[in-house]
Amino acid sequence: MTIQDLADAADVVVEAPAPEMEDTTPQKEKMVLIAASGDLDKAWPVLILATTGAAYGMEVTVFFTFWGLSILKKPDVKISADDWRQKLLGMFNPGSTENLKLSKLNFGGFGAKFMKDLADEKHVASVQELLELAIGMGVKLWPCQMTMDLMGMSKEDMIDDLPEPVGAGSAISLMKEASISLFI
Amino acid sequence: MADKTVDARNLQCPMPVLKIAQAMNEVSTGQTVELIATDRGSLSDIPAWAKDMGHSLKEQFETGDEFHYVLEKA
Numbered sequence: 526m527t528i529q530d531l532a533d534a535a536d537v538v539v540e541a542p543a544p545e546m547e548d549t550t551p552q553k554e555k556m557v558l559i560a561a562s563g564d565l566d567k568a569w570p571v572l573i574l575a576t577t578g579a580a581y582g583m584e585v586t587v588f589f590t591f592w593g594l595s596i597l598k599k600p601d602v603k604i605s606a607d608d609w610r611q612k613l614l615g616m617f618n619p620g621s622t623e624n625l626k627l628s629k630l631n632f633g634g635f636g637a638k639f640m641k642d643l644a645d646e647k648h649v650a651s652v653q654e655l656l657e658l659a660i661g662m663g664v665k666l667w668p669c670q671m672t673m674d675l676m677g678m679s680k681e682d683m684i685d686d687l688p689e690p691v692g693a694g695s696a697i698s699l700m701k702e703a704s705i706s707l708f709i
Numbered sequence: 710m711a712d713k714t715v716d717a718r719n720l721q722c723p724m725p726v727l728k729i730a731q732a733m734n735e736v737s738t739g740q741t742v743e744l745i746a747t748d749r750g751s752l753s754d755i756p757a758w759a760k761d762m763g764h765s766l767k768e769q770f771e772t773g774d775e776f777h778y779v780l781e782k783a
Contacts, residue, residue: 577723580730581761649721658727 553584555703559696560587562709563595563618565625565637565652571596571709572655578705579662587659588696590669594676595620596656597668597683606677614676622653660686667691711743711779712736718747718775725751726758729780733764736782741767744778751776 556578560571571587578585589597598620606612630636644651650658660666668683670690680687700706715732717725725746732742744755755778759766768779 573723577726580723580726581758582730647721648719650724662727 553582554705555699556583556585556705557696557700557703557707558585558587559706559708560589560593560596561591562628563592563620563625564628565640566628567709568593568596568622568625568652569655572652572659574707574709575659575664576655576662579659579664583705584665585659585663586665586667586699588667588669588691590672592618594668594672594678594683595625596622596652597666597687598678599682599684600624602682605679605682608677611677615678622651622656625652667695669693712740713742715742715744717751718745720746721748722750722754724748726754729755729758729778730762733762733780733782738782741779741781744780746776746778747774748776751778755780 556575558571558575558578560568562568571593575585575587595618600621600623601619602615602621606615625637626634627636627640641651643649666687668687668690670692673679673690680690713732713736715728717728720728725744725748729742729744732744736742744751746755748754755776756766756769759778759780763783765781765783766778767781768777770777
């Protein structure tokens, strides 16, 4: 037996799977939010509940689908899509937390501005602040792969360091285990 | 005197809960944290959070417009 053979054998021993250890760490309760709207007045409660769930020690995941994906867009991102319809959708829906509209009384953006100014005066954390807090607290922000494909969005169009995009199956799989699941 | 004091004055929901949660992560079991808030919603939110998380609410009082909560980490 050569030295190399011994080394190879040692490698095999090292790489052999360790015996299954009993996991004694208590499982965290799970909370899943489906963010399907890009409206300011929906993004706000999504992120308030997400951060509060995290403050409750829960493992929180937000699944962003359809217009909800706007919340994760970088400001003023140019959609990298080729299709003219996707370009148009991107143009009229610039996204990012800065450009979210009110679902009613938006008045061409003035309503949203008034709401944000009021929130600032009343010391209500902004959607952007809450998004940053959520990230800091370990909330998982899942982009929907299908919506990205539909709207011609790439990972570069969205804020950095997001988890890999997933589909409805992953959302359902998580919701089956979650004690709180909400569609907002 | 609490081991740690958290100032959540002028902050609205959900910040008082987020602030106390963060502070509780930074102290050890048996230590106390005092939260000062002006958000009226904290009157129900903080006791509910403490109960759900298993921390005990040792003291709760008001001074002027301020709500004080002293929690002991479980």
